[in-house]
Amino acid sequence: MKRFARLLSTALTAIFLMSAALSGCSAKTGDTPAAPSTGTPAKTVTLKFYTPTDEVTNKQLKWPEFIDEFEKKNPGIKVEMAPLVANVNNDEYKKKVDLMIAAGEQIDLVKSSALYELTEWIDNGVIEPLDDYAKNAGINLSDEYKGVTPYNGKIYAIPEEITPWLVFINKDMLDAAGLPIPSRDWTWDDYREYAKKLTKGEGANKVYGSFMNDWSNFFAVGTQSEIMDDPFFTEDNKLNFEHPAFRDGLQFRYDMENVDKSQVPYVDMSSQKLLYRNQFFSGKVAMVCMGAWMVSDIQLIDKYPHTFKTTFATYPRWSNDSKPNTSQLDGAGFGWSINAKSANKEAAYKFLTALTSEGLEMGHKKWTPWKKANSDEVIKGIIGPDESLYDLEALKNVIFDPQRVDNVVTRSGPGESEIIDAFTSEAEKYFVGGQSLDSTMKNTIDKANAIVEKAKK
Structure with a gap:
């Protein structure tokens, strides 16, 4: 990722100002994996970590309360937490964390929002492996958490949330159109x-359908069911x-927007900065494909006023040869790590x-990876007290489907973040009508090959 040295002073100034507003909280540790035993510290240790979520979100997660409880149970440890961004913004968070680390600022925990971000940090020696700490504590991290995957034989991160993908549908619109809830194998x-x-x-x-x-x-929506693991690289790193x-996925999206005119055009979304949550909850669109993290947004009627019930369908498969209810498992393989x-x-x-573990249990606002979590309590926390806005049966049928296939990304190729940017840039030229599909694919492949060669040097 590019480094913006000229922003260093501004970014660090903002960080120092935020530190004045640091808040603390804590949690019970009964079933929580224990750290290596070091005895009672001779002096208080102060941990500092910054979140990619804003203060409002952190309070909804009850993290300040969790830190209070944690400090009571661990009197030798103080925890200072602050948001690093004004809103939920993973890209901006990553840039600011990089600047802090480069400047030698104290930041004990860091959060990655994609596997390629984590592997970049690992390859640059930014992240500490967790294996020895878990071994000293007498636990196996894979037994404690879902979605924990090794990189080069070591575990570097514990997920904060793991979410499959599904389709959110305005049930009022579905009923008005005389359509049933889509079948599991659609x-x-x-x-x-x-x-x-x-x-x-x-x-x-x-009102657009999608x-x-x-x-x-x-x-390329079909990659989630057609290509297991990293869609951009083969298993032998090609x-x-x-x-x-x-190619077919690009054509599919183009046709929905320009032939069927059933999906919000890319040019409108980009130029008007249309956001998926606002479009769905305001009744401008009937269906949104999204990760399960959006389930908790349905209850936020002060932020997203609406009265319709949301129903749910499995993430569609690309072909009849694909297994139904197959989607990427977001959050697996990356998450919170220790700064080396x-x-x-x-x-x-x-x-x-x-x-x-118990920190996520306290807030009950996340699809927790902790295997000891109470599933019923997780659902209750995520949907809130008013079930009337949810087709709860449809939600459970998708999320807790025993035959659901989780497509977990466990690897990342050379220069992958730049390759994704190149693919995005070329796709945009196609969607706005200025570039042919053939040119889009050729330019993407040419740019990707050049990025790989550069990354290997």
């Missing part, structure tokens, strides 16, 4: 037909853009394992 062709039938109106009053974000996985799911330069690694490990 395909993207079925999705396209649903989007056509759910589209109505014209101009400013038009909305897709501007993320790279929405440029570029994978020749896979038909990429931390002077308080053992205390950081103790807090990290508490944060990602």
